[in-house]
Amino acid sequence: TEAARRPFTLDELRAVIAVADAEWRSMVLFGLYTGQRLSDIATLSWSNIDTVQNEIRLTTRKTGRRQTIPVAPALQRHLSSISGSDDPKAPLHPRAFRLVERSGRSGKLSDQFAALLVAAGLRDPKATAESGNARAKHELSFHSLRHTATSLLKAAGIPQSVVMDYIGHDSADVSHGYTHTGREAMEKAAAAFPEL
Numbered sequence: 001t002e003a004a005r006r007p008f009t010l011d012e013l014r015a016v017i018a019v020a021d022a023e024w025r026s027m028v029l030f031g032l033y034t035g036q037r038l039s040d041i042a043t044l045s046w047s048n049i050d051t052v053q054n055e056i057r058l059t060t061r062k063t064g065r066r067q068t069i070p071v072a073p074a075l076q077r078h079l080s081s082i083s084g085s086d087d088p089k090a091p092l093h094p095r096a097f098r099l100v101e102r103s104g105r106s107g108k109l110s111d112q113f114a115a116l117l118v119a120a121g122l123r124d125p126k127a128t129a130e131s132g133n134a135r136a137k138h139e140l141s142f143h144s145l146r147h148t149a150t151s152l153l154k155a156a157g158i159p160q161s162v163v164m165d166y167i168g169h170d171s172a173d174v175s176h177g178y179t180h181t182g183r184e185a186m187e188k189a190a191a192a193f194p195e196l
Helices: 010-019 022-034 038-042 073-081 094-103 107-119 125-131 144-155 160-167 172-176 183-191
Strands: 055-059 066-070
Touching: 010 022, 010 107, 022 038, 022 073, 022 094, 022 107, 022 144, 038 094, 038 107, 066 183, 094 107, 144 160, 160 183
Parallel strands: none
Antiparallel strands: 055 066
């Protein structure tokens, strides 16, 4: 059986970032500050980043939902520290992009993230090896970043409807037709994230 997911603590995230290479550090930051799934983070290209409007635009692979997410201040600082590309189709995370494009899935990336959790002391290496599945029986995975983003926004007092729109929760689909989250509310949500 699969363990219930839980959010990361900020100290746990710092531990993961401390053992991550530059590309994984970037993917963790994007996962935290956007709340998006691993495959969507892995396949971001520079064309998804609008530096003039300071937002990320993407269509989620799982649900086909169009997302427009303001860039959180901490993520904006990170983005300005990495070198862009003249080619808008160039991926932000080239190794991860190739893995997902080659297989159409993010399973190998989930395994790599599980190894990062082991290196950070957040997962028992034996339990990961025994399951043969990086997602099974573990309370922490890359998907936990969605839980973390949701928890941080709610703890900052961001209204539920804004949190759902920001993260792109599937359960928001019905209410989304009736709730229109303004840009100002989305920017307030982005600004609510703590610095890592």
